Amino acid sequence: MTYIDPHIHMVSRTTDDYERMRLAGCVAITEPAFWAGYDRSSAQGFYDYFKLLTEFEPRRAAQYGIRHHTWLCINPKEAEDPVFAREVLALIPSFLDRENVLGIGEIGLNKNSRNELTILEEHLQLAATHNLLVLVHTPHLEDKLKGTRLILDAIKNQGSLDPGRVLIDHVEEHTVRHVLDRGYWAGMTLYPDTKCTPQRAADIIEEFHGERLWINSAGDWGHSDPLAVPKCQIELRGRGHTEDLIRKISFDNPVKFLGQSGRFRV
Numbered sequence: 597m598t599y600i601d602p603h604i605h606m607v608s609r610t611t612d613d614y615e616r617m618r619l620a621g622c623v624a625i626t627e628p629a630f631w632a633g634y635d636r637s638s639a640q641g642f643y644d645y646f647k648l649l650t651e652f653e654p655r656r657a658a659q660y661g662i663r664h665h666t667w668l669c670i671n672p673k674e675a676e677d678p679v680f681a682r683e684v685l686a687l688i689p690s691f692l693d694r695e696n697v698l699g700i701g702e703i704g705l706n707k708n709s710r711n712e713l714t715i716l717e718e719h720l721q722l723a724a725t726h727n728l729l730v731l732v733h734t735p736h737l738e739d740k741l742k743g744t745r746l747i748l749d750a751i752k753n754q755g756s757l758d759p760g761r762v763l764i765d766h767v768e769e770h771t772v773r774h775v776l777d778r779g780y781w782a783g784m785t786l787y788p789d790t791k792c793t794p795q796r797a798a799d800i801i802e803e804f805h806g807e808r809l810w811i812n813s814a815g816d817w818g819h820s821d822p823l824a825v826p827k828c829q830i831e832l833r834g835r836g837h838t839e840d841l842i843r844k845i846s847f848d849n850p851v852k853f854l855g856q857s858g859r860f861r862v
């Protein structure tokens with residue numbers, strides 16, 4: 597069955613991964629801006645990274661029949677210095693007319709610090725000013741719930757962002773309801789053995805009937821699996837779920853949310 601992986605960092609993956617994803621049915625991906633494997637020493641490093649995300653990576657994906665889209669930001673891991681972060685933020689508007697840019701992401705919090713929160717608020721303002729979709733990372737700490745609440749409050753306080761145009765990613769059992777009840781979309785990141793496994797995601801899908809939910813691999817530099825989405829499809833099929841539900845969670849929902857950008861192509 598065809599699928600979309602709406603969150604994967606191909607900068608850290610090989611052409612073999614692209615080939616295997618295509619064989620497994622992947623037709624489109626989105627790649628949020630993130631940590632590049634090293635801390636960048638100047639804003640120019642981000643300029644080069646944004647060029648990679650908007651020029652090189654779409655061409656590489658196209659060789660495997662996969663449509664590549666991206667999101668721009670300075671990730672919270674590198675946003676502790678507000679002066680530096682603002683230099684990067686100032687670069688983003690000049691990339692917004694690139695045809696594979698869907699919005700601002702993945703923004704959020706890493707250690708829930710005051711400086712991270714300030715830069716998160718400035719990203720949200722940028723998204724509101726340009727009417728962009730937003731993709732949010734929630735921290736993988738024991739205080740994920742606290743971080744999620746801080747982020748949801750920051751979005752609400754921004755005042756003009758429509759929750760239906762914001763996706764909160766890396767939700768787990770104890771945060772998904774907070775996100776969905778407030779009108780946002782929720783993403784489940786499937787990791788091979790830690791955090792949300794395909795089995796745990798299937799449990800959450802059953803509980804919430806797949807409404808405003810999607811699944812992704814968040815494949816990156818660490819132990820992660822670029823085939824996590826098709827593996828979750830298999831898990832759902834094994835539990836006897838309909839092809840309609842499987843298609844909804846792994847294809848139709850991403851199309852619906854991402855389609856709001858006017859830029860998403862399958």
Ligand SMILES: [Zn+2]
Pocket residue numbers: 603605628630702814816
């Ligand atoms: Zn990510």
